[in-house]
Amino acid sequence: MKILAIDDDASIRYMLSEICDFAGWTAVVCSNGKEGVAEFLKNGSDVVLVDYHMPEMDGLMTVQEIRRFNKEVPILVLTVDERQEVADRFLDEGATDFALKPVKAPDLISRIQLHRRLLEATRKKYEDAFVAKGISQTTLSHIVSFLSSCDHPCTIDEIMKEIGLAYPTVYRYVVHLMQTGKVRTIVSYQKMGRPKNLYQWI
Structure with a gap:
């Protein structure tokens, strides 16, 4: 599985890479939203991890841009901000879930696994509906x-x-x-x- 991690903090990018490596996943890291969106459009990803506060393009704008091109990829927001209004804004723009900083490896791994399973189940249900209707x-x-x-x-x-x-x-x-x-x-x-x-x- 390929994970795209977007965060302007080098130590957090390193930590996310280590967590993904431990879980047996491939991590691609980007230091800002603009770079992250470009990487996603070029090479895609199975899951996106995105920081909230970043220069050039913050997490909210990054989610908006990715959702313009892809409606289903799980997007997990990494933030220290626990305010409900912040969560609501992200959810309105298409974020899938949140992981509070400091990120804990077991929590992040379980969240990524959960959202991948949910996406695969949704795709299967959609494909089964096609078969039922004779749609290829x-x-x-x-x-x-x-x-x-x-x-x-x-x-x-x-x-x-x-x-x-x-x-x-x-x-x-x-x-x-x-x-x-x-x-x-x-x-x-x-x-x-x-x-x-x-x-x-x-």
Whole structure:
């Protein structure tokens, strides 16, 4: 498992690396939020540990940036601040959990293990739902990739041409994406003939 640890204190970065090494995990350390976000976007991570008070980009901004690109990776905030309003702000921005400083190895290891298990259970449940609906994760990812990168609303025919699947198959996946709130329908009225349904990634 790969852990991204973001903290401006060199001694804490060292300690987090030692804890991860003891647990058998790989630690990648960064000294500020800006550096940490760049590392996450480039190489990803299974869990993110982020300090609250840092120069350039504090922990709150770091959580905001990571959540812009990834909604599911567990993010644990390291802080000496026990105020509820601070916790609420972090949770509102997408933080998963907190570990109070000074960090204790057993507590941190158990929290990381817990959130990884929860994430894996959620993913399995999601994948099982796909199987029940006859939805393939691979096919869905191709359609999602096309729609999310397209700069204009698309017809089913355009998606078919790009993905190389039959109309009924593409339509079923698009309906699934509409039901899950990922895609919206736009009705395009033509000068002649029937209106066309266009589909746009939200």
